[in-house]
Amino acid sequence: MTEPDATRLERLSGMLKRRGILLPAFEIYGGAKGLYDFGPVGGRLRNKVNQAWLNHWLSLGNIVEISCPTVTPYSVLEASGHVGEFSDFMTVCGACEEASRADTLLEPHHSNPDSLTKSELQNLLNQSQPPCPVCQAVEWSEVTAQNLMFNTTIGAGTSGRPGFLRPETAQGMFTSFPALYRHNRERLPFGAIQVGKGYRNEISPRQGMIRLREFNMAELEYFINPHEEAKHDFSPWGEHKITLLADGEGEIQMSFKEAVEQNVIRHATVGYFMAQTFDFLTKIGIDSQRLRFRQHESDEMAHYASDCWDAEIHGSFGWVECVGIAHRGCYDLESHEKATGKSLRARREFSEPKIIETDGWTIDGAKAGPAFRALAGAVKLAVENLPAETSFPHTLSLPEGEEVTVEAEHVKRDQRTETITGEWYIPHVVEPAFGIDRIIWHILDHGYDETGKDGEEYTVMRLSEHVAPVDYCVFPLFEKDGMGEIAKSIHATLCSKQNIVSMYDSSGSIGRRYARADEIGVPKCITVDHQSLEDQTVTIRERDSGEQHRVHIDSL
RNA sequence: GCGGAUAUGGUGUAGUGGUAACAUAGGAGGUUUCCAACCUCUUGUCGCGGGUUCGACUCCCGCUAUCCGCACCA
Numbered sequence: 001m002t003e004p005d006a007t008r009l010e011r012l013s014g015m016l017k018r019r020g021i022l023l024p025a026f027e028i029y030g031g032a033k034g035l036y037d038f039g040p041v042g043g044r045l046r047n048k049v050n051q052a053w054l055n056h057w058l059s060l061g062n063i064v065e066i067s068c069p070t071v072t073p074y075s076v077l078e079a080s081g082h083v084g085e086f087s088d089f090m091t092v093c094g095a096c097e098e099a100s101r102a103d104t105l106l107e108p109h110h111s112n113p114d115s116l117t118k119s120e121l122q123n124l125l126n127q128s129q130p131p132c133p134v135c136q137a138v139e140w141s142e143v144t145a146q147n148l149m150f151n152t153t154i155g156a157g158t159s160g161r162p163g164f165l166r167p168e169t170a171q172g173m174f175t176s177f178p179a180l181y182r183h184n185r186e187r188l189p190f191g192a193i194q195v196g197k198g199y200r201n202e203i204s205p206r207q208g209m210i211r212l213r214e215f216n217m218a219e220l221e222y223f224i225n226p227h228e229e230a231k232h233d234f235s236p237w238g239e240h241k242i243t244l245l246a247d248g249e250g251e252i253q254m255s256f257k258e259a260v261e262q263n264v265i266r267h268a269t270v271g272y273f274m275a276q277t278f279d280f281l282t283k284i285g286i287d288s289q290r291l292r293f294r295q296h297e298s299d300e301m302a303h304y305a306s307d308c309w310d311a312e313i314h315g316s317f318g319w320v321e322c323v324g325i326a327h328r329g330c331y332d333l334e335s336h337e338k339a340t341g342k343s344l345r346a347r348r349e350f351s352e353p354k355i356i357e358t359d360g361w362t363i364d365g366a367k368a369g370p371a372f373r374a375l376a377g378a379v380k381l382a383v384e385n386l387p388a389e390t391s392f393p394h395t396l397s398l399p400e401g402e403e404v405t406v407e408a409e410h411v412k413r414d415q416r417t418e419t420i421t422g423e424w425y426i427p428h429v430v431e432p433a434f435g436i437d438r439i440i441w442h443i444l445d446h447g448y449d450e451t452g453k454d455g456e457e458y459t460v461m462r463l464s465e466h467v468a469p470v471d472y473c474v475f476p477l478f479e480k481d482g483m484g485e486i487a488k489s490i491h492a493t494l495c496s497k498q499n500i501v502s503m504y505d506s507s508g509s510i511g512r513r514y515a516r517a518d519e520i521g522v523p524k525c526i527t528v529d530h531q532s533l534e535d536q537t538v539t540i541r542e543r544d545s546g547e548q549h550r551v552h553i554d555s556l
Numbered sequence: 557g558c559g560g561a562u563a564u565g566g567u568g569u570a571g572u573g574g575u576a577a578c579a580u581a582g583g584a585g586g587u588u589u590c591c592a593a594c595c596u597c598u599u600g601u602c603g604c605g606g607g608u609u610c611g612a613c614u615c616c617c618g619c620u621a622u623c624c625g626c627a628c629c630a
Contacts, residue, residue, distance in 0.1 A: 010568095018567050018581075030603055030620050086630090148629085168630075202629075211629080308630095324630065433630080458592080477589065507583080511591035518591090527590065539590075546591070 009316040012448050013208065015459065019520050021045065021444070021469075022209065034205030034213035036437070041520050044469035044501060046216065049284060049440055050195045052466050053218045056280045063191040063220065064183065068172025070197055071154060074162040079339035080171050080332060082164075086148040086200075089121050092141040102143045105130045118143055150199045150213075165199035170431060173221040174332045177344045180223075188346050188427055189230075189269075191222040195436070207317050209441040216436035223427040224269055225348060226330070232272035234260065242278065243292035251292075264295075266307045266327070269430045273325050277311050277432055281323075285443045285464035290314035294321070306331075313438070315445035322438040330426040337426065349422035356418045359388045361411045368410040379404060383411055443467060447521060461521035462544060472502040473517040477529040479506045487528040490538070490553060518543055526556070 016022040020039030024031045038046045057063045077083050089102040102121045109128040122143045129138045149167050153160035166172070173180070173192045184190040195218040205211045224230060234257035241253040246264045254264065256278075260271035274293055282288045296308040311323035333344040363369075363380045372379045378398045383406060386394070392408035443463065450459040463469075472494055476487035484506060494502035503522070505513050510527065517525050525541045532538050532553070539548045 014567055024621080027603095027621090031622080033621070198630095200630080206623095310630095321630085326630090435630090456592080475590090478587095481588090509589050509591085509593060511589085511593075513592090514590080515592040529590075530588070541590080548590075 008448075008450070011450065011459075012316070012445065015448075015519060016042070016444065021520065034202055034211065036209060036212065041469045042440075045443075045463075045467060046436065046440060048467045048469065049436060049443070050216070050218065052284050053195060053280065053434065053436070054193065056276070056283070057191070057193050057220055060191070060276075062184070062189065063193055063222075064180065066173065066176060066180075066192050066194050067196065068166075068169065068176065068194060070166050070199070071152065072164055072166045072171060073154065074164065075339065076171055076175060076336075077149065077164050077167070079335045080174075081335065082149060082167055082171075083118070086167055089118055089143050091125065091143050105140075148200050148202070150201050167200050168198050168433065169194050169196050169217055169219045170221055170332070170433070173219070174336055174344070174429075177223070177333060177336075178342070181346060186347065189222060189224040191220050193218070193220045209437045210317055210320055212437055218434040218436055220273075220432050222269065222273070222430045222432075223346070224430060225346065225425070226428045227348060227425065230268040230272075232260075232268050234272070234275060237275050237278070242274075245292060245294040247295040247297050265309070267430065270307060270309060270325055270327050273430060273432045274309055274311070277323050277325065277434075281311065281313070281439065283464065284439075284467050285447055285462075286313055286439070287446045290442075290446065292319070294319075313442040315442045320438055320442070321435075322442065323432060323434045325430070325432045328429040328431055330428055332429060333426050343424065344426065345424040346427050347422055347424055350420070354420040356420060358414055358416050358418065360384060360414055361386050361388070361390065362414040363410055364412045368406075371407075371410055372404060375402060375404060378402075379406065379410075384414070458515070458518075460518040460543065463521035463523070465523050468521050468523050470501050470503050470517075470520060470522045471524070472500070473513070473522050473525045474502055474504050475510060475513050475525060475527045476506055477510060477527060481530070482533055483528045483530075486532055486538075486553070487526075490526060490528070490556065494556070514541065 013022075017024075019041055021042035023037045023039050023042075025035040025037045026032050054065060058065065074083070077086075091102045091105070102125060106121065106124050106128060109124060109130070125140055125143060131138050149164040151162065151164050154163040155161060173194065176192070180190065180192050195216065197214055198217045199214050202211055202213055205213055234255070237256050239255050239257075241255055242259075244252050244254055244259060244264060246252060246259075249264070252264070254262075256265070256271050256275040259265045260268050265271040265274065278288070278291065281291060290313060292312050292314075293309045294312050296310070306327050306329045308324060308326040310321040311325070312319045313322045314320075336342075337344045361383050363376070363383050365376075368379060369376050375398060378400065379396065382396045382398060392406055392411060394406050396404050396406055398404065444461070447462045448459065449462050450457065452458050465471075474487050474491040474494070476483040478484075479487075487506070488504060491502050491504040494500050503517075505516065507513075508516075514525060521543070523543050525543070527539045527541065527548075529539065531550075536553050537550045538553055538556075539550050541548045
């Protein structure tokens with residue numbers, strides 16, 4: 001970071017705090033690391049970014065919005081892999097109360113304790129009885145999961161079950177898959193989106209909004225049929241070149257279409273969502289020249305992903321990953337299916353039904369069951385593999401080594417024709433996951449313009465109208481001769497309209513009021529002056545150009 | 557988590573073992589006031605908790621937070 005950037009960052013942060021956009025949370029109690037408030041201006045900004053995001057994806061037509069709890073049972077995040085990948089297991093010494101990592105304590109007793117589950121660690125701890133590294137006592141508490149996820153207890157006392165605050169919104173969309181599938185008339189592809197809070201008990205939150213312990217995230221889980229080739233129309237992006245940092249290729253300039261065709265982007269849907277992400281970010285005010293996509297190297301990939309691209313935005317903290325677009329394969333649905341035994345599958349019909357002719361033997365359960373007892377299952381498998389021309393009695397060698405003689409009365413002929421028209425498969429998932437706080441930071445960072453005006457220091461927040469927290473400021477040139485009343489009535493009318501925020505300001509000189517409005521990015525200011533009293537017109541002044549034009553009050 | 561630095565009105569800074577200053581911002585009023593003008597009046601500050609002391613914003617200890625390295629990290 002260069003020196004001018006560092007002081008600019010200080011001025012920007014100071015302004016954000018002073019004007020109620022972004023503030024450290026709980027500051028009267030000394031603050032808390034990694035937790036921020038969106039103030040009276042920032043709250044509205046966050047909401048507009050969220051809304052713009054929802055609208056952007058809903059416009060694709062096959063996307064639904066859902067909302068799932070942040071409090072999540074232990075077993076859900078165990079199945080998803082987060083307990084293993086996101087947690088360290090802790091145990092506390094009963095003598096000196098020092099907390100230790102269970103896997104570290106057990107290193108002398110196991111080659112790779114990091115890979116063990118909670119109950120395996122507990123068992124090994126009970127068996128091996130390692131001494132406390134601090135006081136040498138052997139008095140360990142029950143092993144508990146700690147660290148990157150905030151853990152909690154759902155319910156009271158001994159009946160409570162363990163849980164976490166979610167580290168991502170995605171899991172709720174996977175566990176809702178059956179309802180989503182039904183809602184979408186059992187047809188893929190479709191997507192589900194939600195915006196909400198996620199929590200990670202980061203070891204070391206830094207750099208303001210970049211690494212938070214509680215953060216706003218917005219995720220789309222898009223369920224696709226891996227047996228169908230994904231087709232997407234890239235013509236809206238044409239030959240527009242994007243900066244890509246591809247695994248092993250370095251920085252290249254390519255259109256989305258080329259990148260997908262040349263397999264730099266390994267899946268067309270990933271490429272399509274990268275293009276959609278590019279549109280969204282530039283629409284809400286991210287500078288397209290300071291945006292690039294970087295492909296994860298294979299050893300960098302999260303535990304669930306098979307291909308992943310980050311959208312990185314350049315700002316005061318350098319290049320920061322703000323969106324991750326991951327091909328998660330069938331990892332999540334498969335994991336939850338295994339853990340619960342519930343089907344999380346979609347049906348696909350074959351283009352040609354598969355006809356399976358069976359001509360062979362199977363057992364007659366009523367005879368073979370009593371005859372072979374525990375071995376009956378193995379006998380059945382073996383008999384069904386016998387050729388049709390086998391004659392009985394027949395001696396079989398079972399896999400476990402036993403020899404049995406199968407009599408004719410134990411078997412019956414099995415001749416049938418089955419028509420299989422389709423199959424149940426686990427859908428694949430492509431997930432664009434947006435860090436809303438990081439994006440908001442960069443909107444502010446890119447919009448913050450202190451180029452000055454007439455040689456004096458002057459700052460303007462050049463926010464897109466899609467996200468500007470205040471739409472209009474209404475000023476009376478003076479608050480007298482009826483100008484104040486006209487301005488207040490305009491203000492009241494604007495406020496009564498849906499999704500319009502107007503601010504009324506009558507204090508200070510008119511120039512000062514324009515400056516205050518510019519600082520928080522108000523796109524348009526409306527001023528009531530003497531002429532308004534005579535002909536019912538007002539001036540509208542544009543933030544970015546400073547130009548004014550006069551319109552009738554009724555046309556506002 | 558380790559090491560270093562820092563913590564004074566909303567913001568940016570000064571300063572002292574004897575209850576704190578400047579600028580700016582904010583509020584009220586004035587000024588026919590259209591790009592941070594001017595005049596008058598005015599609100600508001602020593603991060604938290606201990607200790608030393610007659611007395612601590614100041615010295616000491618601990619905590620918390622912030623910033624910079626290192627480590628970790630969708």
